[in-house]
Amino acid sequence: MSQPRPTRRAVLAAAAGAALAPACAGSAPVARPRVAAIDWAMLETALALGADVVAGAELILYRRLVVEPTVPGDVADLGLRGSLNFEALLRAAPDLILSAPWYGRLEGNLGRIAPVLSLRIDQRGRPPYAAAIEATRVVAARTGLVGEAERVIAETEAALAAAAQRLAPRRGERLFVISVGDPRHFRAFGPDSMHGAVLDRLGLASAWAGNTCYFAQAPVDITALARDPGAGIVIVGPPPPDAARALPRSALWNALPAVRENRVHVLEPVNPFGALPAAARFARLLAEALA
Structure with missing residues (x-):
């Protein structure tokens, strides 16, 4: 008795299977470096x-x-x-x-x-x-x-967009973004820093008008925060213990308009020289503090 001739579809399927078999047999997950x-x-x-x-x-x-x-x-x-x-x-x-x-x-x-x-x-x-x-x-x-x-x-x-939406009512607000070094000095983060870039993406503005070295300027006397009386102050990372004890008793600090008007916000630490994860973290913490 003669065997039935294979259909064209069966021939093509068999050929495809034969072509793929060696690759499948020899393939293995590529180890990540x-x-x-x-x-x-x-x-x-x-x-x-x-x-x-x-x-x-x-x-x-x-x-x-x-x-x-x-x-x-x-x-x-x-x-x-x-x-x-x-x-x-x-x-x-x-x-x-x-x-x-x-x-x-x-x-x-x-x-x-x-x-x-x-x-x-x-x-x-x-x-x-x-x-x-x-x-x-x-x-x-x-x-x-x-x-x-x-x-x-x-x-x-998405993190920056969500933060910008939360902060929409404060759009255009000026902020000094700083880290405190001691009771008399701070480091300022300007528009060319990652913190400054995130401020811009959130619809806020950096109040620091002085020079920065790509990312920050330090040390700066605390009296420089009086140059823009309408600006708020964002301290990134809790101040060192000596500064945290001294600032509440400092006449210079308490004379700053932002301090008198309760426009100072202290954030948890963020890497000021970081990459995208730092940008997302800063945006989220800032939105939580301001909104």
């Missing part, structure tokens, strides 16, 4: 992307001053950013080291352990928010997480 981060902005970015972060610098201080994204407990601490524990870095066995130009003197030694990707967000003449977006995409490309970059960017945009 193990990442170590020296710079905190790069650490923020890698964690937000979901990269396989195995080591980072100054993690105790990061957890206190940067806060988010959260660093998993199994990430190795490499010690001080400017004086790394290279033995700990060797043990972590990274495939990629994320750094910044500030640590250029370390790159020769770092490069003996793994390839180094050095990126900078804060620099003259370049908006930090746009630079942070670019850095997110570059890190994502190097860690095989290209799609995750667009997720992080979209989430940051």
Whole structure:
């Protein structure tokens, strides 16, 4: 008895299956590179992307001053950013080291352990928010997480949009964004800082009209806060203990219009030199404080 001839559809299906079989048999999940981060902005970015972060610098201080994204407990601490524990870095066995130009003197030694990707967000003449977006995409490309970059960017945009909506009634309000150094001095964050960029995105304005070095100016005498009597004051990060004790008793501080009129807001810490996660955190904390 003759066998029935196979249909054209069956022949095509069999051919497609044969062509795909070798690829399926030989395919395996691609391992993500193990990442170590020296710079905190790069650490923020890698964690937000979901990269396989195995080591980072100054993690105790990061957890206190940067806060988010959260660093998993199994990430190795490499010690001080400017004086790394290279033995700990060797043990972590990274495939990629994320750094910044500030640590250029370390790159020769770092490069003996793994390839180094050095990126900078804060620099003259370049908006930090746009630079942070670019850095997110570059890190994502190097860690095989290209799609995750667009997720992080979209989430940051959504966080800023939500904060702007909450602050719509205060649109145009001027704010000094500062961190307190001691009872007489502060560091000012100008329009060219990430904090300043976020203010602009929220429809607010930086009251600091003095010079800044891409991101901040320090130290500044506290009397400079009287230059714009109508501006509020936003202190990023609680003041040091000595300043926190002295400011309420300071005649200069209490003479400031913003202090007299209860227009001073203290935020939890935010990395002033951070990337997109820092921008989203600052926007959220500011909206909570003002709204």
